Each structure stands twice: as structure tokens, then as C-alpha cells.
Amino acid sequence: MRAGGGLGAADLAALRFTLTQAALSALFACALAIPLARALARRDFPGRGAFVMLLGAPFLLPTIVAVMGLLALFGRGGLLNGALAALGLPPVSIYGLHGVVLAHVFLNLPLATRLLLLGWSAIPAERFRLAASLGAPVGALIERPMLRATLPGAFAAIFALCLTSFAVALILGGGPRATTLELALYQAIRFEADFAAAASLALLQYALCGAAALAAWRLARAPLTGAGLGRPVERWDAQGAGLRLLDALIIAAGVLFVILPLALVLLRGLDGLAEMPPSVRGAAGRSLLVALAATAIALGLALALALRGGPLAEGAGALPLAASSLVLGTGLLLLIRPHLPLQAAALPVAALLDGLLALPFALRALRPALREAEARHGRLATALGITGWRRLRILILPLARPALGFAGGLAAALSAGSLGAIALYAGEGQATLPLLMARLMGAYRMEAAAGVALLLLALAFGLFAVFDLWGRGGRHARA
Amino acid sequence: MGMRPPAIWQALADNIVTVTPGWSEAYGLFLEGEADLVLSYSTSPAYHLIAEEDPGFVALEMEEGHYLQVEVAAKVASTDVPDLADAFLAFMLTDAVQSVIPTTNWMYPAVTPAAGLPEGFESMRPAVSLFLTPEEAAALREPAIGAWREALSR
Amino acid sequence: MLVLEGLHLRAGDFRLTADLTVPKGAAVAVMGPSGGGKSTLLSAIAGFLAPAAGRILWAGRDLVPLAPAARPVGILFQDNNLFPHLTALQNVALGLRPSLRPTEAERDRAEAALAQVGLAGLGKRYPAELSGGQQSRVALARLLVQERPLVLMDEPFAALGPALRAEMLALTRQTLMARGATLLLVTHDPGDARALADLILPVVEGRAHPPRPAAALLDDPPPALRAYLG
Known part of the structure; x- marks a missing residue:
């Protein structure tokens, strides 16, 4: 198939499929996010805050759980086909390129919506008032320029995330015709132990993802935070009954699309909770520890890079977005192997890896907050002789607390849900929740696995909520 | 062998719902009703029969035979405790251990227990078992996977 | 000079x-x-x-x-002269020593400076809980304790x-x-x-x-x- 690490025809096909599905996924996610974000930006309704918070959920979900949720809705035995059959209509198949794109839209539409929503909430209320008093069209005057500034970054970010997709692409793509670069990498490492081929594939993927990640980094000007998602701005345009109805329908569709698969995961998991083995406690504890360690690593690195500043720091922070966790994990373990038994290293490596993978998101959230704290109060602090560690403790950290909370929550939740390096090398008695779930599935115990998936979801959300709420509880939030 | 493998795969290709990263995802989809057939073990029906008292699963028998998957316990040549290793291997072969393997690991034991195999293990045992040496398997793997990928990529 | x-x-x-x-x-x-x-x-x-x-x-x-x-040199800017997440007393005490935990003596001096600018007893308030004029007074109190x-x-x-x-x-x-x-x-x-x-x-x-x-x-x-x- 390959010789000396060169790229074969199959690899080129994988490259083509990888690019196609990522581009289509990013396109649809962004296109659908525009009406949803606009509706959320200009309408208030009970549960709006909860829905916006829930938009973070698919992003934090372990892939296989998300896939199962989607299949329960769109699969051959899913709700949609059940309804079609009841109406006497032929079934639709989710398997194929469209299935891959659908899954990626489910996973990333929320991210796109939040990024665009931030763009909308960053528009000062005065502009809408001005437009209203001038009778000027809001779309052309205010919204379109904002979208022009925000959309390319959202597109590039989602494109980069979809480039490293493999389980979703393989399962929903219907097999080898949906081979992505990441899958080819997985095959080269796991089945063929062909590190030369893996290295050339990894380099190709790095180059691609690096370019996309860099583009995302440069283009995305909106900070990634939970700020600005509070109440919608009062609007004088868009008061007509038709537009209200349209927005209501869009929001309802968005709620259904995001919440139904999650609810199905929840339902499946409830039955399985009682089936979980006793080892679930230890696994939950280890997951929690790894998540907290990963959070500390991600926040520490993000703080150091953000304080350091400069293009080098930005590049370093964006890099993990380009990396496949498989490649990073294998590389780290190959480095450690001569010095430590793999089993002893598995948990610390998992934490380090999760921390590194969460770094770009943490950095994106922290940098603007730190910059603002410096811009507003830096000179005063300097004049008062508040420097070094004291400056961090007295000035920077308290003022950046909301961003710290959000970034920490994101890192913790991403880590709790990730299988990471540990899946490959963890020994007996080292299982985290995702690994326990995989093992239960490997032992016919699908119900128990669904229960663990639910627990995992609860842990990821709980961690996110605790950190985020801590961040919002600061003094600064009120001042 | 009749048809060549590429032709067989091509004929099958439009009936294949999907391929997953591992067995457990595929079996999960199968149990969720996504597919009527799944590539699994001939002992899978026995699991459902014994653990869930559900007789509704069957393994299809292939006339060419079924490949054996063997899991092993062994003594490492460089061990410092050879006596202990020998004692452990001897223990592994006792009836007490061998008799629980079918219903815990869901595989055939190395030594048939005195009480015989549980229900489902004898009745659904494939007639022909195939076994390839590691060298044979290594030589076959690349062309076999290549043919499979080629046929299913279309 | x-x-x-x-x-x-x-x-x-x-x-x-x-x-x-x-x-x-x-x-x-x-x-x-x-x-x-x-x-x-x-x-x-x-x-x-x-x-x-x-x-x-x-x-x-x-x-x-x-x-x-x-x-x-002590300095007052056009705005952002106070840290929003610190109390008036903490803001003033920063003029004595860059630390969030002033000693007893430092607290007394900061309190006295606040009293001197007419803000006796308001040391526990945060800037957002003070009027614009009061915020200016806190900043002035800090200049006083700085003794530059x-x-x-x-x-x-x-x-x-x-x-x-x-x-x-x-x-x-x-x-x-x-x-x-x-x-x-x-x-x-x-x-x-x-x-x-x-x-x-x-x-x-x-x-x-x-x-x-x-x-x-x-x-x-x-x-x-x-x-x-x-």
C-alpha cells in the first residue's frame, strides 16, 4: 500500500474526502448558525439562558455518545424513520457524506451559533437605536459588516475541528469510502505499526490543520467567552408578527436539533444507571482527577502564553488545534517509554494531553480578558509598583476571573469526555469513565455503557458549570 | 474458494451499512437496530441466550470455515519467578477456571470442563475452524485489507 | 524642584x-x-x-x-483610577504597599486618609457602589497615603x-x-x-x-x- 512513508492513491482519496467533508460541514454549520444566532440575539423567551448554555453540550460530548444520540434520532431504527414508516413513507439512510456532515453540523452548529451570537452582542445598543431613529436598514448597515468580520473565523475554526474527525466520519460515512486522514493515521499506527507512513500522514495533516487553525486564529476576532450572552438587545426593527413567527420557528428547530439527540442519550442512560459495575466509582474519581490536572495545565500554559504575548505565543497556542490527539498521544508515549513503564505514565500523560488539546480554547478565552485588564489598569498598577507575581495576583487574575472560569470549565469538560492516550495504554485499575464505557461496550454491556455515558455527561457538565459559575461570581462581574 | 475476495466484497458492498473503528461500536449499532447482521463472534448468540435469556440471535455458518481468535496466557522466558508462573498456568488449566471462561470471557475454554459446555456453545459451534500461523496471517494481511478497502471505497 | x-x-x-x-x-x-x-x-x-x-x-x-x-511621583489618570474588584480601603492601601492584605497600621492610615477626604466609614464599599465624586475622593486618598x-x-x-x-x-x-x-x-x-x-x-x-x-x-x-x- 505504501512504501517508505510516501503517500498512496488511497491516502490521496482520504485527503480529498477529509477536505470535502470539513468544508461542507463548516459551510452548513455557519449558514444555519446565522438565522439561529440572529433569532437568539433579538428575542427573549423563558429558558433562553438555559438553551444558550446547553449549546455548549454537543461540543463537550464524547464522539461515540454523540453518534449514538444522532443514530437514535436519524438511524435506521431511529425516531425519524419510525415516523416515516408510520406515515407509509420509505426510510432515509443517514450513512454517507450527508450523514458525516449532519453529525458535524450537530457537533459544531452550537459553536458557530455562540461565536456569531457574541458578534451580535458586541454591537453596542446605541447603534440599533441610531439605526432606528434614522430608519436605516439594520441588516445592511450593522449586521452584514459584523458577519463579514465574524463568519470567516467561525468557518475556519469548524473546518479545522472537522479535519481531525475520524470516528464520526467512518461510522456515519459508511465505511472505507469515508476514510479521513485521521483514520489512515489510526490504521498506520494501530494495525500496521508503520511509523514512517504514520509520520508522513501526520505531517500532511499537521500542515493542513495548521493552516486552517492559523486562519481561524487570525480571522476569529471575537473572544471565546461566556460574556455577552446575557439579555438580548432591545430592537426596534424586526417587530412584525411575521418575523417574530419566523424567529420562533428557527429557535424551535434549533432547540429540537440540539436537544433531541441529547435527550435520547439521557433516556438510554437512565436505564443503564443501575447496571453500572462498582468500578464506576473509581473511574469517576480518576476522570475527575485527570480533568482537574488537565485544567491546571491548560490554564497555566494559557496564562503563561497570554502574558508573554507576541506572535510566537499565539502560534504555539494555536498548534494543538492542528494536532490529532492520536499523534500527540503516541508521540508523548514514545518519548516517555524508555524512562517509565507505560502503565504508570498513562494517567499523567492523559492529563497532559488533555491540557494541551484544551490550550487553544483556554488561550482564546483568556487573552482578550488579560489584554483588557492591562489596558485599563496596567499603568495605574505600574505607577503603584504592583509588578511580577503581585500584579498577577492583585490585578490580572481577579479581573480575568470570568474568562478563567469559562476557560477552566471548557478544559475540564473536554478532558472528562476525552478518551485520549489512556485508551491505548492504560492498565487494569486505571480506567477513566470514557475507557470504562468503551470496555463495557466491548463486553456486550451496552446498557451499562449508556449509563456510564450519562454519568460522563453529568460530570463534564457539572465541571463546566462549577467553573463557569465560579467565574461569574467574581466582584468584577458586578462592577 | 469460488469467487475471488474482491468480487465477493464488491457484491457485498451495497449491503454494508457501515464500518466502525472497532467491534464494540459495530455491535452497539447492531443492537440498536441499525443493521441486521454484524461481524462478531460465533459465541455472541450464546451470550444473549445465557446472560439475557434471549434466544433471538443466530450466528451464520460459513462453509469455508471460521477463523479462530485465540487468547493466551503464557510464561515469560525472562521471569524471576518461574515456579510461580508454572503454578499459575497450572491453575489456569484447572476445571474451576476453565468452567467459568465460557460465561465470563464468552469464549471456548482450552480444556472442556467436566460438566461440559454451557447451552449454546455446542449447538452453534462452527463445523470448520480455520487457523493461520502468525507468518501466514502477516503475509495475507496487506493484500486482504487492500482488496477490502479497494472494494468498499467505490 | x-x-x-x-x-x-x-x-x-x-x-x-x-x-x-x-x-x-x-x-x-x-x-x-x-x-x-x-x-x-x-x-x-x-x-x-x-x-x-x-x-x-x-x-x-x-x-x-x-x-x-x-x-x-504619584499620578491620577482621566479614568480607571480604581481597581473595580477591590474595596475603597484596599484601593487606598495599595498606595502604601502593593499587597491585598494591609497590616493593622496600614489599615489605620488608609482609614484616616479616607476620613480626610470625607469618606469615613465607606472603606468596605466597592467602586461600583460609590458615586463618581466619591470614587475621585478614594483616588485622592490614595495619593495622600502615597506621600509622593x-x-x-x-x-x-x-x-x-x-x-x-x-x-x-x-x-x-x-x-x-x-x-x-x-x-x-x-x-x-x-x-x-x-x-x-x-x-x-x-x-x-x-x-x-x-x-x-x-x-x-x-x-x-x-x-x-x-x-x-x-
Whole structure:
């Protein structure tokens, strides 16, 4: 198939499929996010805050759980086909390129919506008032320029995330015709132990993802935070009954699309909770520890890079977005192997890896907050002789607390849900929740696995909520 | 062998719902009703029969035979405790251990227990078992996977 | 005595030169058109802008090599003079020592300074819980405890109404000036200058001129300043 690490025809096909599905996924996610974000930006309704918070959920979900949720809705035995059959209509198949794109839209539409929503909430209320008093069209005057500034970054970010997709692409793509670069990498490492081929594939993927990640980094000007998602701005345009109805329908569709698969995961998991083995406690504890360690690593690195500043720091922070966790994990373990038994290293490596993978998101959230704290109060602090560690403790950290909370929550939740390096090398008695779930599935115990998936979801959300709420509880939030 | 493998795969290709990263995802989809057939073990029906008292699963028998998957316990040549290793291997072969393997690991034991195999293990045992040496398997793997990928990529 | 000796400042395209002396203990209004370089001048004295050439001497010592906090300078900006996440007392105590946990003695001094500016008992409030005038008083209290001999103010009370501003200027005079501090205050208001300042230091078209007695200068402004004063 390959010789000396060169790229074969199959690899080129994988490259083509990888690019196609990522581009289509990013396109649809962004296109659908525009009406949803606009509706959320200009309408208030009970549960709006909860829905916006829930938009973070698919992003934090372990892939296989998300896939199962989607299949329960769109699969051959899913709700949609059940309804079609009841109406006497032929079934639709989710398997194929469209299935891959659908899954990626489910996973990333929320991210796109939040990024665009931030763009909308960053528009000062005065502009809408001005437009209203001038009778000027809001779309052309205010919204379109904002979208022009925000959309390319959202597109590039989602494109980069979809480039490293493999389980979703393989399962929903219907097999080898949906081979992505990441899958080819997985095959080269796991089945063929062909590190030369893996290295050339990894380099190709790095180059691609690096370019996309860099583009995302440069283009995305909106900070990634939970700020600005509070109440919608009062609007004088868009008061007509038709537009209200349209927005209501869009929001309802968005709620259904995001919440139904999650609810199905929840339902499946409830039955399985009682089936979980006793080892679930230890696994939950280890997951929690790894998540907290990963959070500390991600926040520490993000703080150091953000304080350091400069293009080098930005590049370093964006890099993990380009990396496949498989490649990073294998590389780290190959480095450690001569010095430590793999089993002893598995948990610390998992934490380090999760921390590194969460770094770009943490950095994106922290940098603007730190910059603002410096811009507003830096000179005063300097004049008062508040420097070094004291400056961090007295000035920077308290003022950046909301961003710290959000970034920490994101890192913790991403880590709790990730299988990471540990899946490959963890020994007996080292299982985290995702690994326990995989093992239960490997032992016919699908119900128990669904229960663990639910627990995992609860842990990821709980961690996110605790950190985020801590961040919002600061003094600064009120001042 | 009749048809060549590429032709067989091509004929099958439009009936294949999907391929997953591992067995457990595929079996999960199968149990969720996504597919009527799944590539699994001939002992899978026995699991459902014994653990869930559900007789509704069957393994299809292939006339060419079924490949054996063997899991092993062994003594490492460089061990410092050879006596202990020998004692452990001897223990592994006792009836007490061998008799629980079918219903815990869901595989055939190395030594048939005195009480015989549980229900489902004898009745659904494939007639022909195939076994390839590691060298044979290594030589076959690349062309076999290549043919499979080629046929299913279309 | 503050001496600006052959001072050349450069900030982007903007240039400012200064060669002048400010006597110790004087209250000096820094006046001139917007964009003339008033804030740039203050930035250089405070240590936020390194001069391209020249020296800044205080009591005979060159301040240029010193970090902002090491200079004998206290400063108030146009805004953002308080940290929003710290109480009034903590904000004041920062002037004594950069720490969030003031000692008993430091607390007492901060409380006394707050009392001196009329905010006795409000030390536990956060800036958001204080009015604009009260926030200015907290910042002034911090300048008091800092005890720096040279105080720079860059339109510090511009956001306050005329009555409040006059009150703050009077308070500044009573407290800071009473203990012999030298004050450089940027202002646009001739009334403020008359009320507070002994001297006026005109900054016009990239040049800081030597200070002259306030009343005389306002009564008979030089041509460059006349257009600005209207």
C-alpha cells in the first residue's frame, strides 16, 4: 500500500474526502448558525439562558455518545424513520457524506451559533437605536459588516475541528469510502505499526490543520467567552408578527436539533444507571482527577502564553488545534517509554494531553480578558509598583476571573469526555469513565455503557458549570 | 474458494451499512437496530441466550470455515519467578477456571470442563475452524485489507 | 524642584520638546490645545514613556533610569483610577504597599486618609457602589497615603460636574498642597487654573513652555494660547 512513508492513491482519496467533508460541514454549520444566532440575539423567551448554555453540550460530548444520540434520532431504527414508516413513507439512510456532515453540523452548529451570537452582542445598543431613529436598514448597515468580520473565523475554526474527525466520519460515512486522514493515521499506527507512513500522514495533516487553525486564529476576532450572552438587545426593527413567527420557528428547530439527540442519550442512560459495575466509582474519581490536572495545565500554559504575548505565543497556542490527539498521544508515549513503564505514565500523560488539546480554547478565552485588564489598569498598577507575581495576583487574575472560569470549565469538560492516550495504554485499575464505557461496550454491556455515558455527561457538565459559575461570581462581574 | 475476495466484497458492498473503528461500536449499532447482521463472534448468540435469556440471535455458518481468535496466557522466558508462573498456568488449566471462561470471557475454554459446555456453545459451534500461523496471517494481511478497502471505497 | 533639561519626547509621529523648571511646592496647571502634548509630557515624567533625549531631574536626581513606581511621583489618570474588584480601603492601601492584605497600621492610615477626604466609614464599599465624586475622593486618598512629593493629574475630575470638580480641586489644595507637594494638573478650564494654580505651564504645538504666573498669563495670554483660550 505504501512504501517508505510516501503517500498512496488511497491516502490521496482520504485527503480529498477529509477536505470535502470539513468544508461542507463548516459551510452548513455557519449558514444555519446565522438565522439561529440572529433569532437568539433579538428575542427573549423563558429558558433562553438555559438553551444558550446547553449549546455548549454537543461540543463537550464524547464522539461515540454523540453518534449514538444522532443514530437514535436519524438511524435506521431511529425516531425519524419510525415516523416515516408510520406515515407509509420509505426510510432515509443517514450513512454517507450527508450523514458525516449532519453529525458535524450537530457537533459544531452550537459553536458557530455562540461565536456569531457574541458578534451580535458586541454591537453596542446605541447603534440599533441610531439605526432606528434614522430608519436605516439594520441588516445592511450593522449586521452584514459584523458577519463579514465574524463568519470567516467561525468557518475556519469548524473546518479545522472537522479535519481531525475520524470516528464520526467512518461510522456515519459508511465505511472505507469515508476514510479521513485521521483514520489512515489510526490504521498506520494501530494495525500496521508503520511509523514512517504514520509520520508522513501526520505531517500532511499537521500542515493542513495548521493552516486552517492559523486562519481561524487570525480571522476569529471575537473572544471565546461566556460574556455577552446575557439579555438580548432591545430592537426596534424586526417587530412584525411575521418575523417574530419566523424567529420562533428557527429557535424551535434549533432547540429540537440540539436537544433531541441529547435527550435520547439521557433516556438510554437512565436505564443503564443501575447496571453500572462498582468500578464506576473509581473511574469517576480518576476522570475527575485527570480533568482537574488537565485544567491546571491548560490554564497555566494559557496564562503563561497570554502574558508573554507576541506572535510566537499565539502560534504555539494555536498548534494543538492542528494536532490529532492520536499523534500527540503516541508521540508523548514514545518519548516517555524508555524512562517509565507505560502503565504508570498513562494517567499523567492523559492529563497532559488533555491540557494541551484544551490550550487553544483556554488561550482564546483568556487573552482578550488579560489584554483588557492591562489596558485599563496596567499603568495605574505600574505607577503603584504592583509588578511580577503581585500584579498577577492583585490585578490580572481577579479581573480575568470570568474568562478563567469559562476557560477552566471548557478544559475540564473536554478532558472528562476525552478518551485520549489512556485508551491505548492504560492498565487494569486505571480506567477513566470514557475507557470504562468503551470496555463495557466491548463486553456486550451496552446498557451499562449508556449509563456510564450519562454519568460522563453529568460530570463534564457539572465541571463546566462549577467553573463557569465560579467565574461569574467574581466582584468584577458586578462592577 | 469460488469467487475471488474482491468480487465477493464488491457484491457485498451495497449491503454494508457501515464500518466502525472497532467491534464494540459495530455491535452497539447492531443492537440498536441499525443493521441486521454484524461481524462478531460465533459465541455472541450464546451470550444473549445465557446472560439475557434471549434466544433471538443466530450466528451464520460459513462453509469455508471460521477463523479462530485465540487468547493466551503464557510464561515469560525472562521471569524471576518461574515456579510461580508454572503454578499459575497450572491453575489456569484447572476445571474451576476453565468452567467459568465460557460465561465470563464468552469464549471456548482450552480444556472442556467436566460438566461440559454451557447451552449454546455446542449447538452453534462452527463445523470448520480455520487457523493461520502468525507468518501466514502477516503475509495475507496487506493484500486482504487492500482488496477490502479497494472494494468498499467505490 | 523639577527640571526638564533638553527633553525630547517622541510618540509615533508626535514630538515634544521641553526645557523648563518647576519650583518645589508649586501648583501648576498644564494647559494647551488637545493633541498639543500635555498627556505625553505627564507620561514621560511618570515613567511610561522613555525620552528620546534629555533629563528629568527631581531634587537634582535624574528620574529617567527609574521605573515608574520607583519615581517620587504619584499620578491620577482621566479614568480607571480604581481597581473595580477591590474595596475603597484596599484601593487606598495599595498606595502604601502593593499587597491585598494591609497590616493593622496600614489599615489605620488608609482609614484616616479616607476620613480626610470625607469618606469615613465607606472603606468596605466597592467602586461600583460609590458615586463618581466619591470614587475621585478614594483616588485622592490614595495619593495622600502615597506621600509622593510630585503629583501628576491628567484631567482627573473631568467627568464630574462643575460644582463637584471645584470641590475636589479645593480638597486637593487643602490636603496635598498643604503638605508641600508639587502638583502638575492638566486642565482645559481657565477657571480651574485660576482657582488652583500658582503657575501655568503652556504646552503648544509640540513645545512645553516654562511656567508663568497664572493670573498674569490668563489676563494676557501669548498668541499661541489665545486662540485656545478663546
